[in-house]
Amino acid sequence: MTRKPYRIEIDYPKNRSPQYNLVKEVRIGNKHRKIKKYIGSGYTPPSPADVQRLCEEFTYEIELKAAQKKAEMSCALYESDYLTREQIGFLEEIRFVYEAFKELMTTNELEAYEKNFEIKYIQGTTYLEGNTISLPEAADWFLRGIQPKDKSLRELNEHRNFINVVSYRNKYHRKVTMDFIKHLHALIMYNIDDDSAGSFRRSDDIFISGCDFRVCPSELIEQELDNLITNYYSRIDAGHHLFEEAVLFHHKFEQTHPFTNGNGRVGREVFNYMLMRGKYPRLLFLGDGRDIYLKALRFGDNDNYAEMVSIFAKIIQEQRFEVLKENLKKVAAPIKKIGQLRLTDYI
Structure with a gap:
């Protein structure tokens, strides 16, 4: 840059x-x-x-x-059913601060920032599903090749698989499609559940802890996802705010529950891909934010979409806004020729 x-x-x-x-x-x-x-x-x-x-x-x-x-x-360019004008303003400011931050970074700085983010993201999104690999363990593994001790093969594979997810996602520059979603699932579930990896579930005998709604019947999954994808892009084209539409899509995707296992990890990956395509910073799904994340989705389950969207907006504001401003201040300073760039220089 x-x-x-x-x-x-x-x-x-x-x-x-x-x-x-x-x-x-x-x-x-x-x-x-x-x-x-x-x-x-x-x-x-x-x-x-x-x-x-x-x-x-x-x-x-x-x-x-x-x-x-x-x-x-x-x-003023956006329509919204649930976001306030103030919330839209904050989201747009976050987007443009992020844009300025990336434009001012050198290639090496951007690479370090992205690597640091991916480690936190992978650890967080797998932790939400019960993986016990800690953030320091994940960093030691991905940066120094030190594999965590006393972890199950499944936990190790859950982390390994996201290396391929990152590679695939970063090379994919098109709209979200059914094939894109299936391919993400195949990569995420590789060596974990090979029989169903990349395939929609065929049974309706599904129980989701903490939820009392019925999932989409298996024979209607493709139709439901096709409608979700079409509706998402139609509303974006009509001027509705991308962040709000991505949150609504994420909730409906999780309710549809298209796969036997791995829905949360796939859904969060698709959600962040939508943000990335809209040039918004991606969200981290950290362990200490699990309760508020699930609380937001439960508001959606009860048709309180305004509260759900508001919580997601608050999450990205609290998680990214001040951090991005601090990072912008760092890269706005003249480049220092002495010393080596550290991965921890950018949060």
């Missing part, structure tokens, strides 16, 4: 000396605005060295204001 320079704009106030501003143009659709940072006045313009120094000094402030302005501009 490369640091984008700002241009110098000169204002000529009446009866006063010229004023110099760093300017960043922001565009949303056919609308555009300027983000301006005053850097001084006088009849002698700042030197190239001064401009470079000032760009470095004010990058964080300018990029944060640009993200806020783009969020404000884009907020």
Whole structure:
């Protein structure tokens, strides 16, 4: 990634000396605005060295204001059944702060950030299903090749399989389809349940702990998923907010329960893929957030979609917003040539 320079704009106030501003143009659709940072006045313009120094000094402030302005501009473009305007504004600001953060990172920094995120994500999404491999154990395994001790083969395979999931997902750049969902399941369940990996369930004798609804009849699974996928993209095309639609899709997917096992891991992977395609940061599903995640889905089970969507919005806001701003501040600083990049530099 490369640091984008700002241009110098000169204002000529009446009866006063010229004023110099760093300017960043922001565009949303056919609308555009300027983000301006005053850097001084006088009849002698700042030197190239001064401009470079000032760009470095004010990058964080300018990029944060640009993200806020783009969020404000884009907020009015979306329809929503359950999100408030304030929530949409926060979600859009998170999206544009994340965008600025990624644009300012070097290739090595981005690789380190993604690797760190994947370790946390894999550990969290498997932990929700009962896997006991801890985050330090997962990090030691994926980064240093130190396999966790005293873990079942199933637990080890659950983590191993996500390496292939990440590779497949990162090479896939199309819409969510039935085949995409099946392939994710096949990768996730490899060497765990090979007989049903990648295949929809054929039985309705399913019990889901903590839930009292009936799952979709097995003979209607393909029709139900096809309707869910079609409805998701139709509403996105009609201007409904992607985050809200992804949450609703995730809930309906889990209610449909298309597979005998592995529905949660597949559903969370599809949900995050939808966020990723919309250029939003993905969610971490950590062990200490299990109760609130399940609570949100139970609101959906009781048709209280507004509360469910609101909880998911609060999760991403609390989990990602301040972290992304801190990370943006780090990458906005001039690149240091001394020292080695650490995986823990970016949360």
